[in-house]
Amino acid sequence: MTSSQKSCLDNDTIAAWIFLAPALILLSVFVLYPIAYLCYLSFTSGSFTRAGIHWVGLKNYWRLMVSPDFWQVIWNTIYFTVATVLPSLILPLGLAVLLDQTIALQGLLRAAYFIPSITSLVAVGLGFRWLFQTDGPVNGLLNVVNIAPIPWLQDPIWAMPVLILLSIWKQLGFNLVVFLAGLQTIPLNRYEAAELDGADSWQKFWYITLPGLRPTLIFAAVTTAIFTLRSFEQVYVITGGGPLNSTNLLVYYIYDQAFAQFDFGYAAAAATILLGVTIVLVSLQLKVSEE
Numbered sequence: 001m002t003s004s005q006k007s008c009l010d011n012d013t014i015a016a017w018i019f020l021a022p023a024l025i026l027l028s029v030f031v032l033y034p035i036a037y038l039c040y041l042s043f044t045s046g047s048f049t050r051a052g053i054h055w056v057g058l059k060n061y062w063r064l065m066v067s068p069d070f071w072q073v074i075w076n077t078i079y080f081t082v083a084t085v086l087p088s089l090i091l092p093l094g095l096a097v098l099l100d101q102t103i104a105l106q107g108l109l110r111a112a113y114f115i116p117s118i119t120s121l122v123a124v125g126l127g128f129r130w131l132f133q134t135d136g137p138v139n140g141l142l143n144v145v146n147i148a149p150i151p152w153l154q155d156p157i158w159a160m161p162v163l164i165l166l167s168i169w170k171q172l173g174f175n176l177v178v179f180l181a182g183l184q185t186i187p188l189n190r191y192e193a194a195e196l197d198g199a200d201s202w203q204k205f206w207y208i209t210l211p212g213l214r215p216t217l218i219f220a221a222v223t224t225a226i227f228t229l230r231s232f233e234q235v236y237v238i239t240g241g242g243p244l245n246s247t248n249l250l251v252y253y254i255y256d257q258a259f260a261q262f263d264f265g266y267a268a269a270a271a272t273i274l275l276g277v278t279i280v281l282v283s284l285q286l287k288v289s290e291e
Helices: 003-041 059-065 068-099 106-118 121-131 137-144 159-183 188-196 201-212 214-229 233-239 250-259 264-290
Strands: 044-046 053-055
Touching: 003 264, 044 059, 044 264, 059 264, 068 106, 068 159, 068 214, 068 250, 106 159, 121 137, 121 159, 121 233, 159 201, 159 214, 159 233, 188 201, 201 214, 214 264, 233 250, 250 264
Parallel strands: none
Antiparallel strands: 044 053
């Protein structure tokens, strides 16, 4: 390599770093530094409203491991996530297959299903709280068919399904658009060949549509799981974690420990666990997508 070529490479490297510098600075300030500080806080005690911060090592993580409340929150979060993610994939997938056909009002139906995705979650939460209050419209409809009113938001059994229903409804439109985009990538000649071989609608869906949507399904599953894991607004607006801690999810638990109990180190330890779970989910998505 001649000296002139080396000089050109050096100039290109310098230019590349100059163009990357703004993005790297923003990434460091708003992503890397907060993550590093979060991990540091998880090994400390004290708060910004008391006398300083003190290093306590793994004490906060041990407190999490032996806390019954934390394990109930973990169970609540797992239940909420599984019960939300599966319908949030199955329902929009079925709708996407139907709306991918030539039907009347196709554009209007697509827009109508997408509207929940762009609606404020706080506004939706307030609407659901009104719908499911003891003297609300839902119990009014049950009364018409002679079913006794259900205390939806005061009963530990029924409060979580209300949050799950809201989350499914909120996520449906986004996943619908994702699946519709995925369906456009499947070549039509595959379906034509299957028809010539005598395949019915179910066989075409099972052997052509699902395999063709594999990357899309992985993306939708991971993004829905992350959206569900970070659920906060619906808990804050509708139930506040109650009744009897039955709807207390991990993000709301972190918020409560940090800004109600002012136990920032303990909250940071719980947030670090949530961060680790999210990183694992994203890593799985990338690994599966590469296969």
